[in-house]
Amino acid sequence: MDLLSSLINIVGEDRVSNNQEELFIYSRDSGAQHPRKADYVVMPKTVDEVQQIVILANKEKIPITPLGGGFTLSALVVPNKAGIVLDMKRMDKIIEVNDIGRYAVVEAGVSQAALKTYLEKNYPTLQHSTPEAPPTVTVVGNALIQGHGHISPRYGVNSDMINGMEVVLPTGEVCKIGSCSVSPYWFTRGPLPDLSGLFIGWFGTTGVVTKLSIRLYPKPPYREVMAFSTDDIDSITDAIREVMHLDLLEDFFLITQEKPDWMNHVFFVIIVSAHAKEELELKKDMYKKLFRAFKGGDKVKFVEDLHPALEKRFLDVPPLAALAADFRKGGGFEYTGAILPLNKVPEAWRKGIEIAHKHGMIVSYVHQVLMGNSIMFGFNYSFNRADEEDVEKTRKALDESNRLTFELGGIVWKGEVGAQKLAMERMDPNTADLIKKIKGLLDPNGIMNPGNWEK
Ligand SMILES: Cc1cc2nc3c(=O)[nH]c(=O)nc-3n(C[C@H](O)[C@H](O)[C@H](O)COP(=O)(O)OP(=O)(O)OC[C@H]3O[C@@H](n4cnc5c(N)ncnc54)[C@H](O)[C@@H]3O)c2cc1C
Structure with missing residues (x-):
């Protein structure tokens, strides 16, 4: 049986496509990176379907790129080596809110707006940490990339707020992480070996997270x-x-x-x-x-x-x-999210202005302070999507602000493949080797979002 028929057998005809129009849409995000095409887009609805797709892809050695809202702007969901884009949006159930333990268990496709609206209606004294991203982005995608929300300066980045998860490993096993692996309650990651680090910050290269427990916080009136x-x-x-x-x-x-x-x-x-x-x-x-x-x-x-x-x-x-940053009126917006030590902010401020001016851009910064230890320093660039010269200028500016970030002792957050390579080049070789070994162990056929976190 060909792959399309096998995928249709798993999810049905309506939730798999290899139509050129759809592949075109999934070949790009709204940032400035180059488009790259997938062969199939699949929208699973259940963990069982995700598991069957992963087992099939692992057997046939077909790449899988998990996609939530697809809004990192760094093309993390644009497949580097074609294969299947696994769009998680149909897994959109809010499974549980525990108001005493203050957490919500959500499926991978639940959007920020859906959780926010649900809490406002049913638990008005509770809130989750909401990023300044489009409302369709997912709670899971954001937590997995170490995103930050409107209460992060007080409570930490959003990956710190994960209590546990359910993951389909690249070899097909469904695995629970945190207290939910031994208890019906998804209330904590410990006291157990903390395996959540095998999936946080990996950009979908180590498995598909199907459910996640995220902490909730008081919402003062x-x-x-x-x-x-x-x-x-x-x-x-x-x-x-x-x-x-x-x-x-x-x-x-x-x-x-x-x-x-x-x-x-x-x-x-x-x-x-x-x-x-x-x-x-x-x-x-x-x-x-x-x-x-x-x-x-x-x-x-x-x-x-x-x-x-x-x-x-x-x-x-x-x-x-960041709303006002559309100076070019072409809808394009991208930024280097530099996680910087606080003492480097003045230097970054000045050098960022030089980079923007060199490329004929108007300076626009939004930086969120994170718990007082660091800052997410946003080197923002607006560009006209319809103007290829403008887009190319943005790529150059991004590369320069990525390099500047590392020079200043910072780390590029949610970096595109180029920025990941800059990090890997500077990384302690034993750390880079450990990453490679863990990846090889979890994903022996290298099917999960290949091209990311590779040297
Ligand atoms: C104007 C603007 C402002 C923004 N402001 C913020 C902000 O304030 N704070 C912030 O944190 N972000 C911000 N962002 C960046 C980004 O939009 C968010 O971080 C967003 O929440 C990412 O979630 P997503 O669902 O779009 O993830 P995606 O882009 O879909 O995925 C991100 C990564 O996680 C992987 N992934 C997704 N789902 C799964 C899964 N189920 N299992 C395994 N891997 C998975 C993907 O493969 C990819 O590598 C902003 C973006 C824009 C456009």
Whole structure:
């Protein structure tokens, strides 16, 4: 039997395709990377179907690329070596919300918007950490790539919030990770050997995650946004340290744009939340006092009259901070997500401006501070998708900001294949070797998202 018929046998005719129109859509994402074609797109609905597809692909040595929302912008779901794109969107059940243990168990296709809406309706005092990504992106895809959401400065990156998962291994076994491997409760990863690291940050190269338990957090009823501004790039690191040391905020990001002129400053945007009005006022006062005392008081100013439209955008969950970056009006947007040590922010700030200007681009930054240990420094580039020259410029700028990230001692987050290679080249050789051995053990035929995390 040919592969198409075998896949139809597993999922039915409606959920498999090798039509050129569909393959065209799946051959690209909305970033600036080059398109690459799959041979088949398959949409499983059950774990059993995923298992049968993986067993078949492993037997026939056909590559599989798992796809959630497909919005990393780094072409992580665009197949490097053709084969099957496994689109998980039909596995869209919210299986359980445990409001006492504060976690939700979701299937791999559950979108950020679906979980958010479900919680708002049924558990209004709980929330999950929502990334500033399009609402169709998946909870699972985001947690697996170590994404970050609107409460990450307070609680950690979204992969820290994983309690456990169910995975179909590349050889077809269905395997449980965390407390769900010994208990009916998906409430913790330990105290057990923590195997979740075999699947977090691997870009689908070690298995297909079919279910995942994600932690939930209290959702205080009062929220407010405060903005402070400065033009002193050298004081940014100290300001971040002081703000995080106070330890009273929910979200904290830095934003700037060269245009319009009034946005051409460093803005510190702080979201505070509280269970009572008095608590909220106290927190706001503490941050105002902090900046009044910061370096003699004249470096950072409180923005008294934040425009209501901006206030709304920043307060939205997730905030829509990157929205204004479509300078080229061509819909293209991509960024190097540099996870940087905080002391390197001023240097990154200046050198990032040089890179943008060299390629004739308007500078636009959005950086989210992560728990006070590091920052997700976004070197943002907007481009016109219809203009190949513009797209090529963006690829060059991305490559330069990727290299800069590593030079500064940082790591490129959710990097495209080129950025992964830069990481592998710099990696301790024994670490790179360990990665290769683990990969070989889990995926002996190299079928899972090949091309990623290879030297
Ligand atoms: C405007 C904009 C703003 C953004 N802001 C943020 C932000 O604030 N925070 C943030 O974290 N991200 C942000 N992103 C990046 C990205 O959109 C998100 O991280 C998104 O949540 C990724 O999820 P996804 O479902 O699109 O993953 P996908 O792109 O579908 O997948 C990501 C990787 O995980 C693998 N994968 C997916 N599902 C599975 C599975 N079930 N099993 C095994 N492997 C799997 C894929 O093969 C791929 O390698 C932003 C993107 C845009 C366009």
